[in-house]
Amino acid sequence: MAGFAAPTGVAPPPGAHHRTPGLLAWIILSPLVLWLLLFVVAPTLMLTAVSFAERDALGRIVWNFSLQNYFRAFDWVWLKILFQSLYYAFLTTVICMAVGYPAAYCIGRAPERWRGILLMLVMVPFWTSFLIRTYAWITILSKEGIVNSQMISAGIFTEPISLLYSPFAIVLGLVYNFLPFMILPIYTSVEKLDNAMIEAAYDLGAGPLRAFSQVIIPLTRPGIAAGAMLVFVPSIAMFAITTLMGGGTNPMIGEVIFKQFTSGRNQPFGAALGTILLLVFILTLWLARSQRVKEE
Amino acid sequence: MKKTTLLLSALAAFALPATTHAAPNKNLNIYCWSEYIPQAVIDRFAKETGTKVTVENYASNEEMLSKLAAGGGAYDIIQPSEYVMEALVKEKFLHPIDRAKIPNLKNIAPQFLNLAFDPGNKFSVPFMAGTVGIVVNTDLIKTEIRGFNDVFKPENKGNIVVLDDAREIVAWALLANGMGVNQITDKNLNKIKPTLEKWLPLVKVYDSDSPKTALLNGDVAVGVVWGGEGAILLNKNKKFRWIIPAEGSHMFIDSLAIPKAAKNVESAEEFMNFILRPEISKEISEEFPYLNPNLAARALMTKKELENPASFPTDEEMKKMQIFRDIGTQASEIEEIVTTLKAQ
Numbered sequence: 343m344a345g346f347a348a349p350t351g352v353a354p355p356p357g358a359h360h361r362t363p364g365l366l367a368w369i370i371l372s373p374l375v376l377w378l379l380l381f382v383v384a385p386t387l388m389l390t391a392v393s394f395a396e397r398d399a400l401g402r403i404v405w406n407f408s409l410q411n412y413f414r415a416f417d418w419v420w421l422k423i424l425f426q427s428l429y430y431a432f433l434t435t436v437i438c439m440a441v442g443y444p445a446a447y448c449i450g451r452a453p454e455r456w457r458g459i460l461l462m463l464v465m466v467p468f469w470t471s472f473l474i475r476t477y478a479w480i481t482i483l484s485k486e487g488i489v490n491s492q493m494i495s496a497g498i499f500t501e502p503i504s505l506l507y508s509p510f511a512i513v514l515g516l517v518y519n520f521l522p523f524m525i526l527p528i529y530t531s532v533e534k535l536d537n538a539m540i541e542a543a544y545d546l547g548a549g550p551l552r553a554f555s556q557v558i559i560p561l562t563r564p565g566i567a568a569g570a571m572l573v574f575v576p577s578i579a580m581f582a583i584t585t586l587m588g589g590g591t592n593p594m595i596g597e598v599i600f601k602q603f604t605s606g607r608n609q610p611f612g613a614a615l616g617t618i619l620l621l622v623f624i625l626t627l628w629l630a631r632s633q634r635v636k637e638e
Numbered sequence: 639m640k641k642t643t644l645l646l647s648a649l650a651a652f653a654l655p656a657t658t659h660a661a662p663n664k665n666l667n668i669y670c671w672s673e674y675i676p677q678a679v680i681d682r683f684a685k686e687t688g689t690k691v692t693v694e695n696y697a698s699n700e701e702m703l704s705k706l707a708a709g710g711g712a713y714d715i716i717q718p719s720e721y722v723m724e725a726l727v728k729e730k731f732l733h734p735i736d737r738a739k740i741p742n743l744k745n746i747a748p749q750f751l752n753l754a755f756d757p758g759n760k761f762s763v764p765f766m767a768g769t770v771g772i773v774v775n776t777d778l779i780k781t782e783i784r785g786f787n788d789v790f791k792p793e794n795k796g797n798i799v800v801l802d803d804a805r806e807i808v809a810w811a812l813l814a815n816g817m818g819v820n821q822i823t824d825k826n827l828n829k830i831k832p833t834l835e836k837w838l839p840l841v842k843v844y845d846s847d848s849p850k851t852a853l854l855n856g857d858v859a860v861g862v863v864w865g866g867e868g869a870i871l872l873n874k875n876k877k878f879r880w881i882i883p884a885e886g887s888h889m890f891i892d893s894l895a896i897p898k899a900a901k902n903v904e905s906a907e908e909f910m911n912f913i914l915r916p917e918i919s920k921e922i923s924e925e926f927p928y929l930n931p932n933l934a935a936r937a938l939m940t941k942k943e944l945e946n947p948a949s950f951p952t953d954e955e956m957k958k959m960q961i962f963r964d965i966g967t968q969a970s971e972i973e974e975i976v977t978t979l980k981a982q
Binding site: 426506507590 | 698699700701703704707708725729796802803804805841842843844845851852855856857964966967969970972973974977978980981
């Protein structure tokens with residue numbers, strides 16, 4: 343993830359010139375480099391290699407070069423599932439931004455002694471296991487759950503409605519789980535916001551709306567970009583929520599890959615789908631980057 | 639079938655290593671399903687034999703298979719289902735068992751021995767079996783349900799939970815079209831496609847780990863689930879009814895086996911014999927009410943447990959049960975067919 347977030351988070355300071363890192367820098371960096379090599383580069387290379395292989399009846403990899411997995415992958419079904427996953431990830435990112443930005447802004451502009459507590463409140467739910475939180479949502483949303491029973495006793499619903507196992511539940515689950523990843527980077531940007539700039543905008547005659555859209559948003563943009571990436575990328579492949587809260591009726595790309603690796607006993611095909619997903623990520627990042635470079 | 643979530647098994651990892659107080663000079667590494675062997679049973683074995691037991695869990699047969707096939711882990715006991723056992727026997731992955739060391743094998747009902755996946759039980763001893771059947775919430779569904787064709791009817795749309803298992807779903811469609819669960823040929827798959835096209839859009843929830851949840855919460859009214867899950871529902875509320883599909887159904891048999899690479903074969907055999915003891919087997923059934931193949935254990939069980947139709951099918955129903963055979967590379971195609979129809 344560090345590799346994805348870094349280019350969006352830090353803009354080079356004006357007048358910075360490139361220096362070759364010294365020996366000490368390499369020593370300090372070595373754990374990170376080693377980590378990246380072992381857990382990012384090596385698995386990616388393995389995945390790519392496996393995607394060109396075949397498998398036997400037990401699911402063991404047979405090292406015969408074959409393009410068959412890729413031919414099979416370019417079928418409308420997988421593309422449709424991929425687009426659907428991208429759509430859900432996009433929706434999640436937009437909602438996280440709409441909800442997360444005001445929250446992050448308020449926390450970042452709050453009196454300093456409050457900030458720590460407010461940030462803590464964002465994080466507290468995440469001290470509980472992911473699975474327990476998801477099961478809690480199942481209890482809340484089910485037909486005999488808290489929401490339905492309260493709505494019925496308040497007279498708003500006449501009979502229980504199906505909240506769980508729906509696209510609504512999927513998006514809710516995704517937003518709930520990824521919201522902090524949006525709030526934290528935006529908060530970091532907001533905290534660094536120079537009050538003088540905002541005051542200058544007002545002095546020069548900008549109304550609140552204009553000051554927000556032309557000064558505050560551009561200044562907090564690194565946080566927004568980092569947050570969007572941190573929410574969008576993991577949402578695409580997240581399948582635990584879609585299966586538990588969505589009922590598994592809308593297959594997502596992460597789930598499809600997982601199933602080919604397991605019950606399909608076809609690691610090469612799963613690897614081919616995984617490699618295609620990786621290429622989609624790279625393409626998205628590259629497009630986002632070239633867009634930014636053009637603007638600068 | 640005890641396919642409690644992959645993630646749950648990760649949680650369980652915290653509770654796992656069952657250490658003993660006795661200075662252990664014997665070791666046993668068990669690789670088994672999550673939610674299948676009670677911790678108390680493992681602790682008792684460790685204490686009684688002075689063995690240091692470590693347990694690792696898996697959530698699907700294929701997860702176990704891929705780990706074994708990749709040569710990972712030195713396990714002494716594994717717990718595959720019948721069709722994976724067949725593949726492991728065929729590929730010579732298993733260590734033959736010494737029947738003299740496992741006298742308790744006599745407790746197992748003959749109908750669970752000498753089956754096609756391991757003729758003569760050279761490599762495996764049965765652990766638990768179970769059926770797949772229909773659970774109906776009779777408060778919500780008043781019409782009579784006898785088989786798959788009654789479950790997958792338009793009026794039940796959005797009210798159905800099924801196992802999230804492509805092989806199972808395809809097997810039901812084969813049965814509904816009068817074919818056997820193992821008659822998986824391209825021709826037959828084409829024949830059952832219209833059935834699946836009709837069925838799958840009616841489903842609300844796919845869940846293999848805990849299909850009972852959606853039924854208990856009232857989110858769905860009918861389900862096709864593992865017998866063990868059905869038995870728990872029947873114990874919880876009288877409104878649930880269990881039906882073995884008129885078209886027939888799948889019976890699974892999970893057995894214990896010793897991989898060839900095992901380092902502690904003697905302890906593994908000792909464990910097999912221990913598990914087959916009547917009182918131990920009964921204890922397992924109390925916690926996980928599957929179809930217990932152990933006749934001596936059944937003699938110790940309560941009338942209520944034995945009369946749970948989701949645990950113990952009648953002799954008549956047993957005749958309609960079919961056992962899965964290994965289908966090798968076709969597993970991937972079956973996965974694709976079901977995924978395609980889900981995404982339609």
